[in-house]
Amino acid sequence: MAQVLFLGGFGRSGTTLVERLLGELPGMCALGEVVHLWQRDIRDDERCGCGARFSGCAFWRRVGDLAFNGWANVDVDRVHKLRDAVERTRHIPRLASATTATDEVREYASYYARVYAAAAEVSGARMVIDSSKHSALAHVLRWADDLDLRVVHVVRDARGVAYSWTKTVSRPETDGADQMTRYSPGRSAVLWNAHNAAFGLLARRGVPVYRIRYEEFLTDPRAGLIRLADFAGLPLHPEDLDFLRTEHADLRAGHSAAGNPMRFTVGRLALRRDDAWVRALPSTQRRLVGAVCGPLLRAYGYPLNIASEA
Ligand SMILES: [Zn+2]
Numbered sequence: 001m002a003q004v005l006f007l008g009g010f011g012r013s014g015t016t017l018v019e020r021l022l023g024e025l026p027g028m029c030a031l032g033e034v035v036h037l038w039q040r041d042i043r044d045d046e047r048c049g050c051g052a053r054f055s056g057c058a059f060w061r062r063v064g065d066l067a068f069n070g071w072a073n074v075d076v077d078r079v080h081k082l083r084d085a086v087e088r089t090r091h092i093p094r095l096a097s098a099t100t101a102t103d104e105v106r107e108y109a110s111y112y113a114r115v116y117a118a119a120a121e122v123s124g125a126r127m128v129i130d131s132s133k134h135s136a137l138a139h140v141l142r143w144a145d146d147l148d149l150r151v152v153h154v155v156r157d158a159r160g161v162a163y164s165w166t167k168t169v170s171r172p173e174t175d176g177a178d179q180m181t182r183y184s185p186g187r188s189a190v191l192w193n194a195h196n197a198a199f200g201l202l203a204r205r206g207v208p209v210y211r212i213r214y215e216e217f218l219t220d221p222r223a224g225l226i227r228l229a230d231f232a233g234l235p236l237h238p239e240d241l242d243f244l245r246t247e248h249a250d251l252r253a254g255h256s257a258a259g260n261p262m263r264f265t266v267g268r269l270a271l272r273r274d275d276a277w278v279r280a281l282p283s284t285q286r287r288l289v290g291a292v293c294g295p296l297l298r299a300y301g302y303p304l305n306i307a308s309e310a
Pocket residue numbers: 048049050051052057058059060254255256
């Protein structure tokens with residue numbers, strides 16, 4: 001049975017950094033955002049975290065051979081059709097209340113389960129990490145056969161997230177031709193609520209969900225990783241965390257299939273809180289996001305009034 005640690009949360013909440021650190025632990029194999037593998041890798045042949053084109057990466061070639069007898073045998077149109085049918089945010093209430101899965105849900109989940117099982121075998125890891133984030137996908141995966149699913153729900157202050165969505169970030173895997181999506185603070189706030197609440201629903205359906213606050217994780221990554229390894233059921237030795245320094249981590253190259261540009265970082269990665277939003281997010285937008293997200297912010301333990309507010 002494949003063991004998968006699914007990193008969930010709304011975008012720009014720090015899942016990539018958490019994934020990169022977890023991926024350094026022995027027994028873990030970080031796969032990036034598998035949800036994008038079908039289009040960006042199989043079809044568009046974008047770059048793997050190791051720097052090679054997907055088709056030129058030996059790791060992923062072996063995974064494809066094992067899972068599907070070659071990626072050419074994956075009907076990407078079928079995967080997209082299934083995704084549209086079952087894995088949209090609007091489907092979450094139905095997915096969460098379902099007591100049985102439809103054939104489409106099971107079929108869609110099976111594509112992921114095959115990738116996870118093959119990646120575990122090729123890498124020799126006990127557990128693979130999928131940082132797809134999407135709450136709807138996590139709800140789908142609870143119906144996958146032969147899958148031990150554990151979910152890490154990464155939460156970041158909605159105001160920091162909203163600020164991050166207003167910034168322009170280019171996508172290096174497309175050689176600068178494409179930029180990451182941007183949202184207005186109001187839109188970001190609504191989505192932050194929906195996606196984070198969805199992980200609460202998932203926990204109530206019996207899926208093991210462990211919530212971390214990104215800001216808290218960054219203040220003591222060592223303690224945070226020890227807790228996450230414990231949740232994942234992964235035995236850890238003190239020397240396994242030697243890659244962590246006081247304010248940075250030393251990262252090796254990985255085979256992340258898709259995701260935030262940080263997936264390409266090799267070597268030193270700074271570990272510090274990014275609180276730029278406290279100064280840079282205009283107060284009207286800060287109040288708007290605080291009002292829309294107030295109940296959940298409070299539930300997660302975030303202060304609604306920020307001391308350094310201008
Ligand atoms: Zn690779």
